[in-house]
Amino acid sequence: xxxxxxxxxxxxxAVIIVGDDPASRVYVNNKKKAxxxxxxxxxxxxLPAETTEGELLSLIRTLNTRKEISGILCQLPLPxxxxxxxxxxxxxxxxxxxxxxxxxxxxxxxxxxxFLPCTPAGVMELIRESGIxxxxxxxxxxxxxxxxxxxxxxxLLHAHGTVTICHSRTQNLAEVxxxxxxxxxxxxxxxxITADMVKEGAVVIDVGMNRNxxxxxxxxxxxxxxxxxxxxxxxxxxxxGPMTIAMLMKNTVRAAQL
Ligand code: NDP
Numbered sequence: 001x002x003x004x005x006x007x008x009x010x011x012x013x014a015v016i017i018v019g020d021d022p023a024s025r026v027y028v029n030n031k032k033k034a035x036x037x038x039x040x041x042x043x044x045x046x047l048p049a050e051t052t053e054g055e056l057l058s059l060i061r062t063l064n065t066r067k068e069i070s071g072i073l074c075q076l077p078l079p080x081x082x083x084x085x086x087x088x089x090x091x092x093x094x095x096x097x098x099x100x101x102x103x104x105x106x107x108x109x110x111x112x113x114x115f116l117p118c119t120p121a122g123v124m125e126l127i128r129e130s131g132i133x134x135x136x137x138x139x140x141x142x143x144x145x146x147x148x149x150x151x152x153x154x155x156l157l158h159a160h161g162t163v164t165i166c167h168s169r170t171q172n173l174a175e176v177x178x179x180x181x182x183x184x185x186x187x188x189x190x191x192x193i194t195a196d197m198v199k200e201g202a203v204v205i206d207v208g209m210n211r212n213x214x215x216x217x218x219x220x221x222x223x224x225x226x227x228x229x230x231x232x233x234x235x236x237x238x239x240x241g242p243m244t245i246a247m248l249m250k251n252t253v254r255a256a257q258l
Contacts, residue, residue: 001039004253011256012041013097013248014063016074018056018082019049024075031073034245040252041068053082057090064092070256071097073248076147094258097251100147108151111158114258115251120152122243123184123205124159130232132203134161138179142166142193142220143186148207152184173197185220195225204233207240 004011013035017028028044035042045059056074063072072095078084088096093103099115107113116124127134139161143149153165166176177183177197185193186207198204208220219236227233234240 004256009253009256010041010068011070011252012043012068013071013073013252014043014045014066014069016045016047016056016059016072018047018051018075019079021077024077028075030245031248034249035252038249040249043069049079051079051082053086056082056087060087060090064090064095069095070258071095071248071252073098095255097248097255098147099151099251105146105151108154115254116155116247117147117151118244118247118251119148119186119207119240120155121247121250122240123152123207124155125247126205126234126240126243127159127182127203130203132182132232134159134182137161137181139163139182139184140166140177140180141184141186142173142177143184143188143207145186148186152186152207156182156184187220189220190218191220191222193221193226195222195229198226198229200229202230204230205240206234206236208236209241 015028015031017024032042032044063069072091074087076084088100091101093101096104097115099117104115134156139156141149141153144165144167149165153163156163164176166173170176174197178199180199180202182203183198184205188208188210190210190212204221204226206219206221210218212218217237223235
């Protein structure tokens, strides 16, 4: 950070939260904490659940113009009466540190991007830092959401993996996942990926963040059942989650550089 500041680069992140969803509150607090830890200026805009779409858009327009704010993040989900698409479109693509704006989504598709969405980028960083090269490998992503599954598949493709995307209509799912050298689970169901769905020696990345019957945070993978079968596996908590925050910090610095 000191090096950046010496170059006149002062990253600043504005985090918007609308309503009082407890999970969103935890995520926003973690993001603010990470900013404080590494010396990024951050400000929180906590708006009541009854905030109108117009009021939210007006705040975003103001943040778009403020020089000390390099990144803007609007925590999802938003209350039902606010259109998420309209809100994401209002964020200046150069401040879109979540990389959800269609301009940034398109750039990722082409492979010429300023920002990568934080969770898939964090997964790629984990893979790279573990010395694993997806090139030529069978990569299977379970989940096709716009924020995780689809961009994850695209990033694995950019890394020259042979990529398959699975979803709720996939037939013979276990047959497909058993082909995976690299298996990414982004489903949102506790213990969904069981040992019989995993190839011996596979790399298993668990994006899921779920609560089990006891209310404990857990992923999509049956960690205990799978861990002895695979070459590498990420735990939940303590795996992809912290990487998502680290990538948000990276994007905020990148936004300041831009
Ligand atoms: P979504 O609910 O948007 O997407 C879930 C995907 O799983 C969908 O594509 C759905 O298919 C697919 N799916 C559901 N049931 C099945 C099934 N039986 N077989 C195969 N596929 C199925 O979730 P997100 O992508 O937003 O999030 C996924 C998980 O990752 C959640 O647990 C979320 O909390 C977590 N998450 C974690 C983050 C982190 O930082 N660690 C960040 C973001 C999310 P279809 O499209 O057909 O409905």
